[in-house]
Structures are given as C-alpha cells and as structure tokens.
Amino acid sequence: MWNSKDIPLFPAVGAAVLRFAPLTPLSLAGAHLVKTLIRRHPSLFARLGEQADKTFLIDPTDLPFAFRLAPHVDAPSLETVRREDAGAWDARIGGPLAALLGLVHGVYDGDALFFSRDLVIEGDTEAVLALRNAIDNEEIDLATELTALLGPLEHLAAAPARRVSSLVGSWFGVALTREDERHA
Amino acid sequence: MSARKLELVCPAGTPAAFRAAIDAGAHTVYCGFNDETNARNFPGLNFSRDELGASIAHAHKKGAHTLVAINTFPRAGAVGFWHKAVDDAARLGADAVILADIGLLDYASKKHPNLRLHLSVQAAAANSDAIAFYARAFGVKRVVLPRVLTVQEIAAINRDIEIETEVFIFGGLCVMAEGRCSLSSYATGKSPNMNGACSPASHVEYREEDGELVSRLGGFAIHRVGASEPAPYPTLCKGCFEAGDYKGHVFEDPSSLDAAALIPQLAEAGVTALKIEGRQRSRSYTESVVRNFRKAVDDYAAGRPVVAGALRDLTEGQTTTAGSYRKTWR
Missing domain, CATH: 3.20.20.70 (Aldolase class I)
Known part of the structure; x- marks a missing residue:
C-alpha cells in the first residue's frame, strides 16, 4: 500500500535540464507511440467510445512540459508542449510523473490518488474516467510499447530495452516497466 | 479450531x-x-x-x-x-x-x-x-x-x-434507503437506480479556486477542500453544506x-x-x-x-x- 509520501518526484536537476530540451523529437515519437497503441490495443479505443474525440492535457507536474493527447482514431497525436503553449483541452490530468506512469501500469488506483490529492483532474470528468478505465483495462507496459516502435526489430531489442528502461527509470526515480513498478 | x-x-x-x-x-x-x-x-x-x-x-x-x-x-x-x-x-x-x-x-x-x-x-x-x-x-x-x-x-x-x-x-x-436515492436525480436529471450512475461524470466538475478544490455536481457546489485535506467523491449525500447554524456533512461523512x-x-x-x-x-x-x-x-x-x-x-x-x-x- 502506498501513500503520497511514497510517490517519488522527478529530480529537480533533471527537470531543469529538460527545460532546454527540444520538444519536436518527443512529439514525433509521441505521435508514433499513439499510432502503435491504436494498432496494438484496439479495445482501448473501443472502451473510450465517443470520448476518443476529446483532447487531454497529461500534465506531469514535476516536469517542465506536458503532453497533449488527442486519441482521435483517424488522426491520433501525443504532442509535447510547454504549459503556456498547451492550447485548448477538454480535460487535464495532473500529478507527479511517477504517479501518472503508475496509473498506466495499473499499480496505483486513480481514485485513491485523487482522494490523497496526488492527482488533480480538471475539465471534462466523463472523458477523464473513460481514459482512466480504458487504460487500466489494457495492462500496458510502457517499455514494451516503446520497443514496439522498432517494428521488426522489436524482438531483438526487447531484452536490452527493458534493461535500459530499468536503468533510466532508477536514475530518475520512476518505473518505466510494470515489473519495476511491482518492485518499487 | x-x-x-x-x-x-x-x-x-x-x-x-x-x-x-x-x-x-x-x-x-x-x-x-x-x-x-x-x-x-x-x-x-x-x-x-x-x-x-x-x-x-x-x-x-x-x-x-x-x-x-x-x-x-x-x-x-x-x-x-x-x-x-x-x-x-x-x-x-x-x-x-x-x-x-x-x-x-x-x-x-x-x-x-x-x-x-x-x-x-x-x-x-x-x-x-x-x-x-x-x-x-x-x-x-x-x-x-x-x-x-x-x-x-x-x-x-x-x-x-x-x-x-x-x-x-x-x-x-450509501446512506439512503438503497435503491431509492433521489439526490443525484435532483441535481443531474439522471437516476442512479434507473440510469446506473450516481453522480454521473458528465455532470461533475472539479476546479481549483483560491487554493481550494471545488467539486460541483450539476452546477451545485458540494465540496470545498483545502490543499491538505483528502478529496471526496462528488456525491450529494457526502457534500458539505450549511443548514441553520450547522456547517458540515449534513447527510453522511465521506x-x-x-x-x-x-x-x-x-x-x-x-x-x-x-x-x-x-x-x-x-x-x-x-x-x-x-x-x-x-x-x-x-x-x-x-x-x-x-x-x-x-x-x-x-x-x-x-x-x-x-x-x-x-x-x-x-
């Protein structure tokens, strides 16, 4: 069982460095990731239903940027944005990066994070619930999804990518694989 | 044994x-x-x-x-x-x-x-x-x-x-006689017992106002909680209201x-x-x-x-x- 003091914050030094990172490569990778997710997890979008037309601001509050997710079936995108340039969104989900990743990996309970104020939601609550429930059902492993971006090389890259993900995750205090979440 | x-x-x-x-x-x-x-x-x-x-x-x-x-x-x-x-x-x-x-x-x-x-x-x-x-x-x-x-x-x-x-x-x-709740219906027009959702998400709004998290259901403000307080579900039965000289959870504690x-x-x-x-x-x-x-x-x-x-x-x-x-x- 966790409580708010157990959720690590992204290191301030790392966040300061990321302040100067170019966002375009992250946005390109994000768009590719969402398209791959659609292909690999069609039931995620079936579960989203009409809420797939909404735009979500996924806001890791310990990072200097946020992610603008548009899970539109025909033109999905995951754009990395500075908060001041986030534009219009229907729903915002904010919290430490580790909490958001823990939700994706199904290790944290969204309602409990909301009760403890580790998670903040704004805007269209119906869209937030649909996204939360759809992701929770998919048993997503972020490292596996990122490896899938490599296409035919996925199987060759899986084991090294998992080791690199664990290493990078441990540097920054966040779990990038479901396995690491369980051992956190 | x-x-x-x-x-x-x-x-x-x-x-x-x-x-x-x-x-x-x-x-x-x-x-x-x-x-x-x-x-x-x-x-x-x-x-x-x-x-x-x-x-x-x-x-x-x-x-x-x-x-x-x-x-x-x-x-x-x-x-x-x-x-x-x-x-x-x-x-x-x-x-x-x-x-x-x-x-x-x-x-x-x-x-x-x-x-x-x-x-x-x-x-x-x-x-x-x-x-x-x-x-x-x-x-x-x-x-x-x-x-x-x-x-x-x-x-x-x-x-x-x-x-x-x-x-x-x-x-x-749930504090009500189960199966007979009218609070959510009153605020949203949707019945938990007919439509299957108490406080339907389509009628819920959360907003940060003056350092407090304000929850609204169907336009009614039902909670204001400070930054260090736990947030409750947006249900009317667990809302915090004023009634006469009393201010608190009139129906039920969260x-x-x-x-x-x-x-x-x-x-x-x-x-x-x-x-x-x-x-x-x-x-x-x-x-x-x-x-x-x-x-x-x-x-x-x-x-x-x-x-x-x-x-x-x-x-x-x-x-x-x-x-x-x-x-x-x-």
Missing part, C-alpha cells in the same frame, strides 16, 4: 480487474454489462457480451463463480433491454444474476428457471418478511442485505429466513466501510458471503482489497486472528467506519 469459511464476492469493472480479482483469491466475481442495466454505468467501464463470456469461462477454469449485476430498475417502455441482459447473462453461463426489480425477477424466474437469482441491495429488502416474499415468489436463493442493519439485526433475519445472506464488508457507503474486524461476528450471525464494493475502481484497488480480504477470510476459517485496517489509503476520505454494523451515530 476452524470456523465456517465465508465466500468472498469481489468487484470487477473491466476484464483486467476481473482477472486480477481471480488471481488475488476471489471466490466469486460480480460485474455488469456496459449499459444502464447495472448500477455502475460509468464511462469506459464494464463488459461487452464477448468480454463477459470470456471472463465467465476464465472464472470457471479457475474454480470461481461469476455473478452478473442487472440491478437497475427498467425504464417504462424499455423493459426489453433489461430482459435481453438477463437472457444474455444466462446464455453466457453466469452462475447467478443479481436483480432488484420485481418485474425483472418475475421474468427471469419464468424464462430461465435454472438461473440462480440473487436479490440486489438495490431492492432494499431489510426484514425477514420481505426476503421471504422474494424467495417464495421468485425462488431467490440469496439476498444482499442493505447497509442499514446491525449485526444483531442480521442475525435475527438469518434465524427467520431459509435463503443465504450476503453483506458488504468493504467500500463506499468515510468508507471496513468491517474486517467484524468478520467473526458476521459469520456467527449466519452470513454466507462477504461483498467488496468498488466496480468503478482500478484493478490495483481490486487486487489489493481482494488479497487482503481473502487472507482475512482464510485466517478466520483457520482460527487465526483477523487483521483489520490495512486499506485506509484506498478509501474515500481516507477514513473508515464499521457503518451500521456498529450503530453509534446520532
């Missing part, structure tokens, strides 16, 4: 949560279709017909049972939609359906005489005469008791009836049921099954709560002490109560 083993009935809002419940030790899982026939009709939640069929098959393979909640009250002019839900649950191999409406119970008992019927908490059957009527008229085999009874009252009911009883052991509480410490007394009162609330919660919640309560049930059966209170961080208000089982309030 060993005691009678209680059945643990666990929630699942998605197929992934269903598998998590089975893996964590659920004897029985309850779930519903992704429509207004069940009382947890939230966006992105619940089961398609195909998903339910696969989940029932998975449960049977693991030696567990599946109960399908079709526990809202059919809308006039749309009864066929509820009939189809019962037909599909029977066709897919459900071990029982959980029903509340008298008409639907009548339909199920006649159309599917071999389908086991459980009476939902939504039916609010809170005395032995009412329960005996459902058993006699429709062949109901188990009643889920409303969360308004003390342990002594539950024991008295069990002495007088011939069917099984199931009681809530953990999760959200606290959750945890009756783990009462497992021995509930067993002695003749209860057959313990139910965990929370089909709207994540698979993480399901896994944690089911694992915890399976251990508690096994400990009780083996004559070991039952450890309670380990799940507070998962609960609304981050506080727990034994609810009506130990009636101490005003």
Whole structure:
C-alpha cells in the first residue's frame, strides 16, 4: 500500500535540464507511440467510445512540459508542449510523473490518488474516467510499447530495452516497466 | 479450531480487474454489462457480451463463480433491454444474476428457471418478511442485505429466513434507503437506480479556486477542500453544506466501510458471503482489497486472528467506519 509520501518526484536537476530540451523529437515519437497503441490495443479505443474525440492535457507536474493527447482514431497525436503553449483541452490530468506512469501500469488506483490529492483532474470528468478505465483495462507496459516502435526489430531489442528502461527509470526515480513498478 | 469459511464476492469493472480479482483469491466475481442495466454505468467501464463470456469461462477454469449485476430498475417502455441482459447473462453461463426489480425477477424466474437469482441491495429488502416474499415468489436463493442493519439485526433475519445472506464488508457507503436515492436525480436529471450512475461524470466538475478544490455536481457546489485535506467523491449525500447554524456533512461523512474486524461476528450471525464494493475502481484497488480480504477470510476459517485496517489509503476520505454494523451515530 502506498501513500503520497511514497510517490517519488522527478529530480529537480533533471527537470531543469529538460527545460532546454527540444520538444519536436518527443512529439514525433509521441505521435508514433499513439499510432502503435491504436494498432496494438484496439479495445482501448473501443472502451473510450465517443470520448476518443476529446483532447487531454497529461500534465506531469514535476516536469517542465506536458503532453497533449488527442486519441482521435483517424488522426491520433501525443504532442509535447510547454504549459503556456498547451492550447485548448477538454480535460487535464495532473500529478507527479511517477504517479501518472503508475496509473498506466495499473499499480496505483486513480481514485485513491485523487482522494490523497496526488492527482488533480480538471475539465471534462466523463472523458477523464473513460481514459482512466480504458487504460487500466489494457495492462500496458510502457517499455514494451516503446520497443514496439522498432517494428521488426522489436524482438531483438526487447531484452536490452527493458534493461535500459530499468536503468533510466532508477536514475530518475520512476518505473518505466510494470515489473519495476511491482518492485518499487 | 476452524470456523465456517465465508465466500468472498469481489468487484470487477473491466476484464483486467476481473482477472486480477481471480488471481488475488476471489471466490466469486460480480460485474455488469456496459449499459444502464447495472448500477455502475460509468464511462469506459464494464463488459461487452464477448468480454463477459470470456471472463465467465476464465472464472470457471479457475474454480470461481461469476455473478452478473442487472440491478437497475427498467425504464417504462424499455423493459426489453433489461430482459435481453438477463437472457444474455444466462446464455453466457453466469452462475447467478443479481436483480432488484420485481418485474425483472418475475421474468427471469419464468424464462430461465435454472438461473440462480440473487436479490440486489438495490431492492432494499431489510426484514425477514420481505426476503421471504422474494424467495417464495421468485425462488431467490440469496439476498444482499442493505447497509442499514446491525449485526444483531442480521442475525435475527438469518434465524427467520431459509435463503443465504450476503453483506458488504468493504467500500463506499450509501446512506439512503438503497435503491431509492433521489439526490443525484435532483441535481443531474439522471437516476442512479434507473440510469446506473450516481453522480454521473458528465455532470461533475472539479476546479481549483483560491487554493481550494471545488467539486460541483450539476452546477451545485458540494465540496470545498483545502490543499491538505483528502478529496471526496462528488456525491450529494457526502457534500458539505450549511443548514441553520450547522456547517458540515449534513447527510453522511465521506468515510468508507471496513468491517474486517467484524468478520467473526458476521459469520456467527449466519452470513454466507462477504461483498467488496468498488466496480468503478482500478484493478490495483481490486487486487489489493481482494488479497487482503481473502487472507482475512482464510485466517478466520483457520482460527487465526483477523487483521483489520490495512486499506485506509484506498478509501474515500481516507477514513473508515464499521457503518451500521456498529450503530453509534446520532
């Protein structure tokens, strides 16, 4: 069982460095990731239903940027944005990066994070619930999804990518694989 | 010395949560279709017909049972939609359906005489005469008791009836006569008992205002909580209001049921099954709560002490109560 003091914050030094990172490569990778997710997890979008037309601001509050997710079936995108340039969104989900990743990996309970104020939601609550429930059902492993971006090389890259993900995750205090979440 | 083993009935809002419940030790899982026939009709939640069929098959393979909640009250002019839900649950191999409406119970008992019927908490059957009527008229085999009874009252009911009883052991509480809540309907035009969603998300708004989190339902501000206070669900029954000189939770505190410490007394009162609330919660919640309560049930059966209170961080208000089982309030 966790409580708010157990959720690590992204290191301030790392966040300061990321302040100067170019966002375009992250946005390109994000768009590719969402398209791959659609292909690999069609039931995620079936579960989203009409809420797939909404735009979500996924806001890791310990990072200097946020992610603008548009899970539109025909033109999905995951754009990395500075908060001041986030534009219009229907729903915002904010919290430490580790909490958001823990939700994706199904290790944290969204309602409990909301009760403890580790998670903040704004805007269209119906869209937030649909996204939360759809992701929770998919048993997503972020490292596996990122490896899938490599296409035919996925199987060759899986084991090294998992080791690199664990290493990078441990540097920054966040779990990038479901396995690491369980051992956190 | 060993005691009678209680059945643990666990929630699942998605197929992934269903598998998590089975893996964590659920004897029985309850779930519903992704429509207004069940009382947890939230966006992105619940089961398609195909998903339910696969989940029932998975449960049977693991030696567990599946109960399908079709526990809202059919809308006039749309009864066929509820009939189809019962037909599909029977066709897919459900071990029982959980029903509340008298008409639907009548339909199920006649159309599917071999389908086991459980009476939902939504039916609010809170005395032995009412329960005996459902058993006699429709062949109901188990009643889920409303969360308004003390342990002594539950024991008295069990002495007088011939069917099984199931009681809530953990999760959200509802102060109203179950199945008859008008608060959400008043604020949103949608009934939890007809449309299946208390405080439907489409009518909920959260906003940060002057350092406070403000929750609104259908335009009504129902909570203002400071940065260090736990946030509650956006339900009117747990809202914080002013009434005369009083300011506070007029209807009910935002606290959750945890009756783990009462497992021995509930067993002695003749209860057959313990139910965990929370089909709207994540698979993480399901896994944690089911694992915890399976251990508690096994400990009780083996004559070991039952450890309670380990799940507070998962609960609304981050506080727990034994609810009506130990009636101490005003």
